[in-house]
Amino acid sequence: QKEVEQDPGPLSVPEGAIVSLNCTYSNSAFQYFMWYRQYSRKGPELLMYTYSSGNKEDGRFTAQVDKSSKYISLFIRDSQPSDSATYLCALNPHNAGNMLTFGGGTRLMVKP
Amino acid sequence: DGGITQSPKYLFRKEGQNVTLSCEQNLNHDAMYWYRQDPGQGLRLIYYSQIVNDFQKGDIAEGYSVSREKKESFPLTVTSAQKNPTAFYLCASSTAWGTGELFFGEGSRLTVL
Numbered sequence: 001q002k003e004v005e006q007d008p009g010p011l012s013v014p015e016g017a018i019v020s021l022n023c024t025y026s027n028s029a030f031q032y033f034m035w036y037r038q039y040s041r042k043g044p045e046l047l048m049y050t051y052s053s054g055n056k057e058d059g060r061f062t063a064q065v066d067k068s069s070k071y072i073s074l075f076i077r078d079s080q081p082s083d084s085a086t087y088l089c090a091l092n093p094h095n096a097g098n099m100l101t102f103g104g105g106t107r108l109m110v111k112p
Numbered sequence: 113d114g115g116i117t118q119s120p121k122y123l124f125r126k127e128g129q130n131v132t133l134s135c136e137q138n139l140n141h142d143a144m145y146w147y148r149q150d151p152g153q154g155l156r157l158i159y160y161s162q163i164v165n166d167f168q169k170g171d172i173a174e175g176y177s178v179s180r181e182k183k184e185s186f187p188l189t190v191t192s193a194q195k196n197p198t199a200f201y202l203c204a205s206s207t208a209w210g211t212g213e214l215f216f217g218e219g220s221r222l223t224v225l
Contacts, residue, residue, distance in 0.1 A: 004154070006154075043204075043218050044214075103154055
């Protein structure tokens with residue numbers, strides 16, 4: 001079993017839809033939870049990060065962490081074609097520097 | 113503009129050849145990293161360096177080598193000992209410990225013919 005599981009997709013939605021992207025993990029030591037967005041043939045860029053459980057909102061994006069279920073989510077409201085990308089979750093144990101464990105990524109396609 | 117520059121963007125190599133991928137950053141970051149990305153497998157850490165003249169093996173270091181002689185530069189050599197070198201290679205840097213904010217370059221795609 002992988003340490004971090006993420007459905008590879010592709011997930012295809014119409015423009016304007018609410019998108020839900022998810023990761024599950026097995027290591028309870030993870031304390032920092034991140035979402036990176038990666039456009040085709042480009043490097044990932046940090047989209048959101050949260051510490052421990054709870055929600056964090058930034059514009060159309062909401063990151064949610066449920067440590068009791070070992071489940072993290074990224075919601076995208078009013079999705080746009082420019083949101084079409086691969087979304088990678090990344091988890092970091094407390095005080096471990098930047099030794100991230102990445103999920104395999106979910107490819108999202110938003111159709112006009 | 114501050115950022116990370118990787119070169120070349122695309123590289124073809126014959127079996128048995130060593131190749132070196134360049135990574136330069138002007139963000140004044142202390143830590144630098146090399147990741148390998150294969151379809152559906154996420155990013156796997158090859159090597160990382162927290163300070164000049166020091167580096168550590170990651171999860172998949174076999175067949176790779178690095179150096180960190182300058183703060184700005186962290187080149188990766190893919191040696192002929194690497195059994196399956198065809199992949200997308202990403203360099204990253206960071207300065208914020210414990211939060212996971214890595215800044216990535218645009219990647220180098222290596223294809224072995």
